[in-house]
Amino acid sequence: QSVLTQPPSVSAAPGQKVTISCSGSSSNIGNNYVSWYRQLPGTAPKLLIYDNDKRPSGIPDRFSGSKSGTSATLGITGLQTEDEADYYCGTWENSLSAGQVFGGGTKLTVL
């Protein structure tokens, strides 16, 4: 059971937009910054978003992040077949179980 809750799966057609939610609490998302990662099949995760809404160099602006209260959202527009992957959110947990925590991951299927 992950500290951060993501939907197990989402799907959309090529060219469409999809959002992936990440729900936490005041001890994690509510007071810290969120990052997002994409993991293509058989590869290592790759950073997509940091500091809630910032894109590293080389990440296209089709990818966006936002945070409100104790939840965060990853948005992907202009879906491409190569976007089919697992997506993870992450943040810092402030409670007695302090440390980096990740969501359980969301499998994006591009129909």
Add this chain to the structure above:
Amino acid sequence: QVQLRESGPGLVKASETLSLTCTVSGGSINNNNYYWGWIRQPPGKGLEWIGSIYYSGSTYYNPSLKSRVTISEDTSKNQFSLRLSSVTAADTAMYFCARHIRRDSSGSVRNWFDPWGQGTLVIVSS
């Protein structure tokens, strides 16, 4: 461009100690801007942070693994290492190393992992 590569045995016997090394190229681990971390992923499951080490040698560990984990560094070789003791089948996973950026910002923690190594699969056998 910083690159990381994990190395170590792919098979470890239950009750023994798992040992992995991450070799960093393209940048020094002796850098006060970064931590260096380990993350694992059991087959078909999600990501679990194991712990991170700062250039000074200070460490953060996942509380659920803390009693079994040691992360250390060798700045002369530009490497950092993971030791996980008393392993069981539940420790079978892909193990990744990554550069860990962590900043305290007005009481909030900014942190992310970038880049990641390709990962190494460790199987715990009985």
